[in-house]
Amino acid sequence: MLTSLLHTHVRRRLPSLALILAFQLIQTTAALSLPTLNADLLDRGVVPGDIGHVLRTGAWMAAATVLQLAASVGAAWLGARAALDIGRELRAAVFGRALAGAAHEVGRIGVSSLVMRTTSDVQQVQMFCLTMCTVMVTAPLMCLGGIVMALRQDVALSGVVAVVAPLLALAVGWAVRRTRPLFRDLQHRLDVTHRLLREQITGVRVIRAFVREDHERARFDRANTGLLDAALRTGRLMAVLLPVVLLVVNASTVVVVWAGGHRIADGTLRVGALTAFLTYLAQILASVMAAGSLFVLLPRAEVSAERIREVLDLTPGPSPTAAPGARLPRMAPRGPVPPAASDRIPPSGAGHRKAGDHPPTGRTTQALELSGVEFRxxxxxxxxxxxxxxxxxxxxxxxxxxxxxxxxxxxxxxxxxxxxxxxxxxxxxxxxxxxxxxxxxxxxxxxxxxxxxxxxxxxxxxxxxxxxxxxxxxxxxxxxxxxxxxxxxxxxxxxxxxxxxxxxxxxxxxxxxxxxxxxxxxxxxxxxxxxxxxxxxxxxxxxxxxxxxxxxxxxxxxxxxxxxxxxxxxxxxxxxxxxxxxxxxxxxxxxxxxxxxxxxxxxxxxxx
Missing domain, CATH: 3.40.50.300 (P-loop containing nucleotide triphosphate hydrolases)
Known part of the structure; x- marks a missing residue:
């Protein structure tokens, strides 16, 4: 549902997306080069005391940092612009369909729900698009590139990555599967609370006139508590996910430092290589977490996309265009016009036109007719x-x-x-x-x-x-x-x-x-x-x-x-x-x- 909703909007922005991809590729390449340069600076510059090598390598690191910063800013700006434009177009589409949709179907969804779909649901899809534009290239490239560069530093320590990355992926997949129904329930309860609040504020005079404040407070409290419970269920799941991710990341860092320290003591690993490996490990895990944030947003965006699509799929109301050749007959000219025999209205007592009266100034020659009309x-x-x-x-x-x-x-x-x-x-x-x-x-x-x-x-x-x-x-x-x-x-x-x-x-x-x-x-x-x-x-x-x-x-x-x-x-x-x-x-x-x-x-x- 989310893919079909975004397909047209994404296709219109292919040039911008291509530029975002290029910026992210430059950003990722520069970020992956920094740990290797840092290792080289330590092992061939700092340890032997070669100041010239330190300065040359430091200059390359500074250039890579500036390049990474510039590409990151460009990708972020273009991504934000694309996501905000998609959000604007979705809001316009929902609003347009609400105006043009069949009245009974628009009424079935309700005003409050339409407002939530135009604002909150579109905001969820927009946030997903923004995150996707930020990590769609950076995360997979950073993860794969980090693995390759970590293997270049030390193959034995790379076994930690082979264990940790799947664990993080499993944790994120479990969270995504569990949160989808929770987010659907949360959006429904937001609708209910918004509808009740709108109803009570609109009818506040009636509530006061019948002294029903306590009753309405109780109704709102039930809806508000239901919304709180739904938010807490989702929040608890997210609260469990973050500590699990941090535990895995920190534990893997401890294992690498412990094993690397023994390798350095044995003389089989250099300090610079261990430092670079730790940085690559952090980049790999950060990319997995970034991809995880996208997948955590995915269930709520999918639910919102379903709700938006329900509005966009409403049966259109009466067509705004005329049938070919159809037009109203010309009206009679303004001014007193004697009535035709068929247009004279019979007298029927006080308040009616009298027989022989002229019709009002500017009467038209049009009639309004209903023929065998049935409506269901x-x-x-x-x-x-x-x-x-x-x-x-x-x-x-x-x-x-x-x-x-x-x-x-x-x-x-x-x-x-x-x-x-x-x-x-x-x-x-x-x-x-x-x-x-x-x-x-x-x-x-x-x-x-x-x-x-x-x-x-x-x-x-x-x-x-x-x-x-x-x-x-x-x-x-x-x-x-x-x-x-x-x-x-x-x-x-x-x-x-x-x-x-x-x-x-x-x-x-x-x-x-x-x-x-x-x-x-x-x-x-x-x-x-x-x-x-x-x-x-x-x-x-x-x-x-x-x-x-x-x-x-x-x-x-x-x-x-x-x-x-x-x-x-x-x-x-x-x-x-x-x-x-x-x-x-x-x-x-x-x-x-x-x-x-x-x-x-x-x-x-x-x-x-």
Whole structure:
């Protein structure tokens, strides 16, 4: 999994990796030459007292040291740059897939887990790449070169290397095999703790309101303790590995010094050769430990790579590109346009257009149609929507209502193409929206979701989300339509007033109106509003409905407010995913028992 994840990123950096290999080869060659030069300096310079030889050999050692330092710095810089670039690309890939993936699959992984995969998991893979760039050539070359050079100094003492190196390799292999499941459990517990912490911080007001601090502390303590236990299990294993490695290294050094001392006393080994052998032994063991550090990082990097790959393999959401030749029909020119006979909306009581009224200024010639639409979440046994057929005529305001879980928000999500229907089609202006590019669809549709979300920045930056080049006058026009201009004017800075993450420095009603204004900035042909009046008082709701009625657009509004249902041109009633009634408010009161129950429940049984 780790290899397949990194393959493309590594292939793009082959020139840089080749340069890293060259630097590491120079670094290793210089490092291996130093013990031999040192032995020569001792045996042929210091012992016989040849100062000239000492100076000449010392100069060569100084040159080798400078060369080793320069190559080491170059390899480290290039390796760090490559690893950091790979980390940046992986984060961008995970973020991009989270944005473009199918909504239900992104929701299955969860926000907290996505954050951890984008940060912590990518960091683990990046750290592995950095270590690999540092030791991928140095460790094996240093180990093999050290063995060869040690054999040149003394064959008999090299038997210690033949025993010690396999012992270290076995210790590291044992640790790697044991740590892989431990790291997988550790990453899972990090996810759980992060998700719980995010949930509790977000809901701190609810926790305080119900005096549930002790309960939530206990929940967090359980998750936190589980994370501690997982970290301790991994830490204990690492704590055992390091002393074992040090014991083997130190014991081998003692054995070499003891045996070498006897050889020097016998006159069969020179002091310089023993010194060089000890240095080569240290280099060999250091290279084995460096390779071991890479293999210790490997299990956690593999687990992280699996989690990253799970995000990258998410089913993509709706395609952002249009089908060849697919485009929306041209809109009617701005200005009063007499309605065609098929576009006239029948009178249905107070709050409706009267027969013969002209449509709002700038009405478009587009309609929004749903034909036999069914939607089922992948893996679900039941469909959320079943055989929904509805036509929203140009310039018409249709209210969608129904009990909780009836599929109202899902219906709007299909219209804005968050999801594609399992069967059937959604058409805008006679064109299946699946054939349209997302940019073209977004330009034709304004959408205000049920949860009014604002991004950190300013009021203006949030409003320009739908139209980045919108001028201030366009922003104020949208704010006036959404009845948000009054409170924005009162803010310090006006349009440049700061917005905190999620819009938490605004009330629920203010956030709702800003989200509606954002949906209207680019003057869409169709506006989809999901429960836009829920946080508004009746007076503000009435002003907002009046302002929306003056806009040149088709509108679909999900609402339970009876006043909004009465003011709609038609009402569509959903029940358990089926469209059971469509018509004016007054007609549905007589013909649709479910609708009458909804209205009576909302008005406490008063006459309507």
């Amino acid at each position: 979440y992948p893996g679900a046994e039941e469909s959320v929507l079943r055989d929904v057929t509805l036509t929203v005529r140009p310039g018409e305001l249709v209210a969608v209502t129904g009990s909780a879980g009836a599929g109202k928000s899902t219906l709007l999500n299909l219209m804005v193409r968050t999801f594609d229907p399992t069967s059937g089609a959604v058409r805008l202006g006679g064109t299946d929206i699946r054939a349209l590019g997302r940019a073209e669809l977004a330009g034709a549709i304004g959408y205000a979701p049920q949860q009014p979300h604002l991004f950190s920045g300013t009021v203006a930056s949030n409003l320009r989300y739908a139209k980045p080049d919108a001028g201030d006058e366009e922003l104020w026009r949208a704010l006036r339509t959404a009845c948000a201009d009054t409170f924005v004017t009162g803010l310090q800075g006006g349009l440049d007033a700061p917005v905190l993450q999620g819009g938490n420095n605004f009330s629920g009603g203010q956030r709702q109106r800003l989200v509606v204004a954002r949906a209207l900035v680019h003057r869409p042909a169709v506006c989809l509003l999901d429960d836009p009046f829920s946080a508004l008082d009746q007076a503000t709701e009435a002003r907002l409905r009046t302002a929306l009625a003056g806009e040149a657009m088709t509108a679909v509004v999900v609402t339970q407010r009876v006043s909004a249902l009465c003011a709609a041109d038609r009402v569509a009633v959903l029940d358990e995913g089926r469209l059971i009634g469509v018509g004016p408010h007054a007609d549905l009161l007589d013909s649709c028992p479910t609708y009458r129950e909804i209205v009576l429940a909302s008005t406490s049984g008063e006459a309507v």
